[in-house]
Amino acid sequence: MRKETKTVLYQQENAVALLTINRPTVLNALNRQVFHDLESLFDQIAVDESVGAVVITGAGEKSFVAGADIAEMAQYTPLEARAFAQQGQRVFSKMEKIPQPVIAAIQGYALGGGCELALACDIRYGSPKAKLGQPEVNLGVLPGFGGSQRLPRLIGKGRASELLLTGDIIDSTKPFALACLTKSSP
Template sequence: MEYTLLLIEKNNGVAQLTINSPQTLNALNSAVLGELECALYELDRDNDVKVVILTGAGEKAFVAGADIKEMAAMSAFEGQQFALKGQRVILMMEKMNKPVIAAVNGYALGGGLELALGCDFIYASQKARFGFPEVTLGIIPGFGGTQNLSRRIGVARANELIFTGKMIDAAKASEWGIVNEVFAPEELLPKAQETARSIARLGTLAIASAKNAIANGLNMGKEDGFRYEASLFGVLFATEDQKEGMGAFVEKRKAEFKGK
């Protein structure tokens, strides 16, 4: 599929997916969400892609939010459908068998922060700013923000950020546990690429199983999570990657994983 609002670059097992609408600060409207849904579907099924980096074009914004001009005229039903469309994109990233890294280069507000929270972890520029301004518009986060933020940083801090509509900088976002690491602006994408390439060299089946165990285990009791982890652990012993990884360790050579 050809994309008009996204850029996709693939290299050494890493796909960089860029929301490319800097004139609107990469705002999420129905068209952007539709292209994201298609792109994520394709990338998840591309065996040459091991890791995805999600970022925004330009220096000002990762994604400055959802498109308020589009939302302003929506009915209650249309608003619900728009939220569900955004949630489908978030859930696709969470359920992908491949890690998705957010590289937040500027504003990540509203739907932009929700998009970042749907990634497996977040790297941020020192210029990045985070927030949920929805209550200042008379609405609430609708792309899973109330659920994902509270699970990531705890209810009290999620309440503060969502109830006040305030914006926090990258340092505060790191302190609160929203962001993994903060980099100088010119280092952000190179560092994200470096991490992505290091992951891409590892066993893709093991990475997928680890992502699956963490995500699904959070919705289980601890003992059920332990059993689920053990089942995935056992299944991996039937793979060629496990034989290669352990064989390479014993033979003191570098493993060459094939995702089988």
């Protein structure tokens, strides 16, 4: 399996594949290249019988994934923005469908697209410093990668509506976050 990509580090120890989104200077923000790299790795992992589980995390201590790369998105035409949203939806859907369980190891920020990435995982573990939310709504942007569908399924329509309409960021000790996380641990 090709283990090197431009933006996602791949390590395998025994049957566990560790994917680390490696853009710490922009808090591991998602862009087209990250989605391309994740999709390529998921395609390979899905058929790799030596992989029994996948863990996704972000490089550095500040952020799991702090959302989509807003600076890059600001340059998109409307058609490019739509294609970016569709790419993210396709990658997260593919991740949900691989035979191996996918675990999000959330340290620091999991905001916007990062929160949506975590929601698409089978299991979500958050450190005490984990912060989750969909603050892009404060910029007039809706969660474009399926988060508006996944969040209500996890925490209920009322709680999800509050987070999706206010853009509030919650830490891992709050009830909303605890409902999103499978476990909060160091």
